[in-house]
Amino acid sequence: MDATLAEQQRILASDWGGGKSPFGTSWSKFMMWIFIISDALTFAGFLIAYGFMRMTSPSWPKQTEVFNMTLITFMTFALISSSAVMAMAVGEARAGNPKKAVKFLTMTIIGGTIFLGCQVYEWSHFIGEGATLTHNPWGVPQFAAGFFVITGFHGFHVLTGVTILAIVALRAAFGKYSADGVENAGLYWHFVDVVWVFVFAFFYLL
Amino acid sequence: MTHDAHTDPGHGGGHATSYRQYIMTWCWLLVMTLLALGIGYAPVPEGIKGMLLVAVTLAKIFLIASIFMHLKFEKMNLVMLTFSPLVLSVILFFMTFGDAAGSATHIIETHPSYDERSVPAHEGGAAGAEHKK
Known part of the structure; x- marks a missing residue:
């Protein structure tokens, strides 16, 4: 009996025994990471399905000719820049400077909005040229389907991110901010940036 | 136990240092974006292009995750989970x-x-x- 009790106490005292944080984060931040990991798997599924469709298709359009790469590069610039100022917003929130945090959050929201505006323009142009989920004027329909599903799902994430950041910024402006809240929103925003890095490389350039 | 209570090396010790690090990271990310764009247009076989783009993409992800998402300062348990x-x-x-x-x-x-x-x-x-x- 004593041996069992000692074993139980040994387990409880370990990092994984409960009552401690094996990952060294607050629960909300850890849950955000769990969400990011599961969402990353969703996008991984999309991109691998895209690769499969592309490799099994008899032909594939040359993306650098079909897309306006100047616009796509500018969209990438906007998202990377917004990610950099988001990191600064988290730093200011942690340092207890809500005014500066709100300023950087606003800049992040502007970057995200510019990205969304460019995506709306790109989609409308693409649709105007006759592309739909089932039809592609440049060849195999899977190309247009992949475009709408992957960039649409990512764009929905950007829209969600802008909404979350707007709520966090408003709360911070009224003094209701928490550094954890800003950081969790920041993690989500950086994740959206990470996904775009993959989409930019594998969908638009490869 | 709350995250606010502990000192985060990524945020403490003067903002000028953090800002410089974030701006440097931003610059590297832009350089690598242009590099990826160059690879996209380069007249090389698709397999080689794919490998080069994977390399540049992983380098960008590494920078964003370690600096912007602060994984550099997190416990290894969490870092391994993200892989x-x-x-x-x-x-x-x-x-x-x-x-x-x-x-x-x-x-x-x-x-x-x-x-x-x-x-x-x-x-x-x-x-x-x-x-x-």
């Missing part, structure tokens, strides 16, 4: 690669560029020409 999607993606890729590679023809079709299509056909551009297909 799981990458590992599972590689497994999924090789599960499907055999079938896909066997039936691939790799014909890359060329079309009028975006800029050419933007000019109406009656003005000498290719707009509308692609709809004939």
Whole structure:
């Protein structure tokens, strides 16, 4: 009996025994990471399905000719820049400077909005040229389907991110901010940036 | 236990240092974006282009995750957890690669560029020409 009790106490005292944080984060931040990991798997599924469709298709359009790469590069610039100022917003929130945090959050929201505006323009142009989920004027329909599903799902994430950041910024402006809240929103925003890095490389350039 | 209570090396010790680090990271990310763009246009075989783009993309992800997402300052347990999607993606890729590679023809079709299509056909551009297909 004593041996069992000692074993139980040994387990409880370990990092994984409960009552401690094996990952060294607050629960909300850890849950955000769990969400990011599961969402990353969703996008991984999309991109691998895209690769499969592309490799099994008899032909594939040359993306650098079909897309306006100047616009796509500018969209990438906007998202990377917004990610950099988001990191600064988290730093200011942690340092207890809500005014500066709100300023950087606003800049992040502007970057995200510019990205969304460019995506709306790109989609409308693409649709105007006759592309739909089932039809592609440049060849195999899977190309247009992949475009709408992957960039649409990512764009929905950007829209969600802008909404979350707007709520966090408003709360911070009224003094209701928490550094954890800003950081969790920041993690989500950086994740959206990470996904775009993959989409930019594998969908638009490869 | 709350995160607020502990000192985070990523945020403490003067903002000038943090800002400089974030701006440097931003600059590197832009440089690598232009590099990826260059690889996209380079006249190299698709396989080599794919490997180069994977390398640049992983370098960008590493920078964003370690500096912007502060994984550099997190416990190794959490860092290892974040690798799981990458590992599972590689497994999924090789599960499907055999079938896909066997039936691939790799014909890359060329079309009028975006800029050419933007000019109406009656003005000498290719707009509308692609709809004939």
